[in-house]
Amino acid sequence: MSAKDFSIFSAANECPDSLAVRTNERDWTFSEIACLVQKKIKKIPENEQVFPLIASSTLDTLVDIYALLELRKTILLIHPKLTELEIKNLLSSFRWSEGGISEDCAVILFTSGTTGKPKPAMISRRALVASAESSACNIPLERGDVWQLSISPARIGGFSIVTRSLRARSAVSLPSKFEPEHFVEELIDQKVSFTSLVPTMLAMIFDRFPNWTPPKTLKAILLGGSSASRALKEKASRQQVPIVITYGMTESSSNVVTTPYQSRFEVTEGCGQPNAGVQLRINQGIVEVKGPMLMDGYWRMESIDRDEWFSTGDIGFLDEKGNVHIQARRTDVIVSGGENVYPVEVEEALETIDGIKEARVVGMSDDIWGAIVTALLVPKSSEKISNETIVKSLSRILAQYKSPRRITWVSHLPVLSNGKPDRTAKILEGLTFEMLHYTHH
Numbered sequence: 207m208s209a210k211d212f213s214i215f216s217a218a219n220e221c222p223d224s225l226a227v228r229t230n231e232r233d234w235t236f237s238e239i240a241c242l243v244q245k246k247i248k249k250i251p252e253n254e255q256v257f258p259l260i261a262s263s264t265l266d267t268l269v270d271i272y273a274l275l276e277l278r279k280t281i282l283l284i285h286p287k288l289t290e291l292e293i294k295n296l297l298s299s300f301r302w303s304e305g306g307i308s309e310d311c312a313v314i315l316f317t318s319g320t321t322g323k324p325k326p327a328m329i330s331r332r333a334l335v336a337s338a339e340s341s342a343c344n345i346p347l348e349r350g351d352v353w354q355l356s357i358s359p360a361r362i363g364g365f366s367i368v369t370r371s372l373r374a375r376s377a378v379s380l381p382s383k384f385e386p387e388h389f390v391e392e393l394i395d396q397k398v399s400f401t402s403l404v405p406t407m408l409a410m411i412f413d414r415f416p417n418w419t420p421p422k423t424l425k426a427i428l429l430g431g432s433s434a435s436r437a438l439k440e441k442a443s444r445q446q447v448p449i450v451i452t453y454g455m456t457e458s459s460s461n462v463v464t465t466p467y468q469s470r471f472e473v474t475e476g477c478g479q480p481n482a483g484v485q486l487r488i489n490q491g492i493v494e495v496k497g498p499m500l501m502d503g504y505w506r507m508e509s510i511d512r513d514e515w516f517s518t519g520d521i522g523f524l525d526e527k528g529n530v531h532i533q534a535r536r537t538d539v540i541v542s543g544g545e546n547v548y549p550v551e552v553e554e555a556l557e558t559i560d561g562i563k564e565a566r567v568v569g570m571s572d573d574i575w576g577a578i579v580t581a582l583l584v585p586k587s588s589e590k591i592s593n594e595t596i597v598k599s600l601s602r603i604l605a606q607y608k609s610p611r612r613i614t615w616v617s618h619l620p621v622l623s624n625g626k627p628d629r630t631a632k633i634l635e636g637l638t639f640e641m642l643h644y645t646h647h
Contacts, residue, residue, distance in 0.1 A: 211335050211373050212312070214243050214272040221349065221375050227268060228352055228379040228396050234265075236375070239272065246273040255280055256302040256314070260293070261360040262286040263380050271359065271368055281313045282326075285360040287605040300326055306506050312369075314505065315362055317456040317546075326505040327456050329362070336483060336498035337459035338370045343482035345426065345450060345467050347400070351376040354392070354401040356384065357544075363402055363430060366460035386414035399425045404544025405434040408449075409574050412441055419445050426450050426470050430461060430544075433532060435573070436473070443473045453477035453532055455518060457510075459499045462486070463530045476531040486530065487515065493522045493532070538629055540569035540577050545607045547579050549629055552608055556581060559599045561591035566619045568629045570612060570639075580634060581610035582619060590615055593642050612639040 210216035217226070218240035227234040246269050250257070257274055261267045261283050274281050282300070284293055296316060307314075312331045316324040347353070353371050355378050357364035371378045379396040382388040389411060393401070401424070408429060411418060420427075427442075430452035442449050448470035454461035463486065465478030480486040485496040494515040503509035510516060522532040540547040549567040556565035564584040569577030585591075593613070600609045614637045620628040 211338075212275040212331065212369055214240050214276060214372065217372060217375050224349060224375060225352070225377040227265060228377055229265060230380075230382065230392070230395070239269070242269045243272045243276060246270065247277060250274070250277060250279070256282055256307065258282045258284055258297060260284045260286050261365075262358060263355045263364070265380060267359060268368065268378065268380075271365075272372070275312065275369075275372075278309070278331075280307055280311045283313055283315050283360045283365065285316075285605070286358060287607060289601075289603060289605060291603050292605065296324055299324060300505065302505075304506065308502060311502060313365060315360075315365070315456050325507070328502040328505055329456075329459050330502050333459045333499050333501060334366070334369050335373070337366060337461075338373050340481040340483045340497070340499055341366075341370060341461065341464070342374070344464050345400070345428070347371070347374040347376050349375050351399040351425070352379050352397055353377070354379045354381055354396065354398045356381055356389075356401050356403060356407075362454075362456045362460050367402060386411045390415060390418060393424055394421050397421075397423045399423060400428065402428040402430070404576075405429060405438055406543040406575050408434075408442070408447075409438060412438075413574070417445070418447075420447055424448065426467065428452050428461075428464075430454065433576070439473050443471060446471055451477050453530060455520075457501045457516065457518075458484075458495060458497070459501065462495055462497070462499065474529075475525065475527070476529040478530065479528050480530070486524075488523055489515070489517070491521055491523070493518045493520045493530070540567070540579055542569065542577050542579055542607065543575050547608050552579065552581070552604065552610065555600060555604050555608075556583065556596075556610070558603070559591070559596060561586055561595070564619050566627060566629065566633070567610065568631060568633060570634055571631065578612055579608065579610045580612045580639065581614075582616050582633070582637075583613055584617065584619060585615055593640060597642050610642065612641055614639045 218236040222237035223235050226236040226239045257279055259281050310330040311328045313329045314326045317327045353367050355367055359365045359368055381392050426448045429449045450470050451465040452461035453463040462484045463477045463480055465474040483497050487494050494517050496515050500510050500512050500516055538549055552567045553565045556562050562583050563586045566582040570580040572578045620633045622628045
């Protein structure tokens, strides 16, 4: 690993006039971005090692990231969709003055298993470099390429676009808020080489533009975040939309499994095969990985030994050709539109609303969203509260993507034989649901 890997100043010295950032307004060269970073650095306190950053797909966020990487500071990434209360609670749970963060830690992202309790995952520069090298063995990223930052840099998928592009001295483009119309236009206007979507986004594009074919400048769409259906892959193949299926997680610094780049116009099986440098096995039905791209560990918790197997918690199998197939992601986690939603967190929020006695949250399968956050509610009295009251109450404490889109009122909540909450999809069978007013589907 070299200090130059993630240095915007080194990039400016190597290729000052090369494209670094493309917006809808103008292009920025590496030397121009370096000037903006130099001004930003003067405003960053020297004695602070960890910097909270609400990260969105904007030029300001990119400059902040480049500056903090240059100073070898640790970036504490915060999702821009979170409410003020969620951000406050998140920061109060993470007291970095207590130590436990290595000098090589580049970024900390909040992730979680099935408990809904945020866990700060520490990703080192060494891991980010290993991840970039591993990815480059399959997906060629060269100077002159433009990778659209279509995923928030507050998520590892978006953040790795920034670091991989900087390391390759290639460019990042900043799109408008995702809408199929904007996406299709900006692929052409921004001369995008690569973009990263979740299956929900691609399905929405095909729904709006059934016969859409991409411009010749587009080399590949990296499709991850949730499983892509065979029907979606077949439609992409028929219309010559180049896709690379990916599988990864925050703890592995983005994708660790991809389908072959050379097969991007074909219908591929599963998520593909492990990237270079990644070891993967199935242990009692659970996917486990090993490699230098793994995180250091969760802050103030047990560290990760990269020579040991890391359990992803995901259920999957390997077929006879060595392709990885993911059957379920972390059991209780609902992946809706590429966003992770943790049922316990949503249930606790619902139960703070006057009029709701108990709540159970599960994912209802959906062809567009992957899953729709769905809630079973037990009322406190015979008079049920209105949908508007629920939406208004949740808007103050939960990001909208976490809030239930469908609800139903029940007399009691289902439990498993061991008495634990039942969050399996079968509990939705035979029930009638109401859609809250912000629901589009």
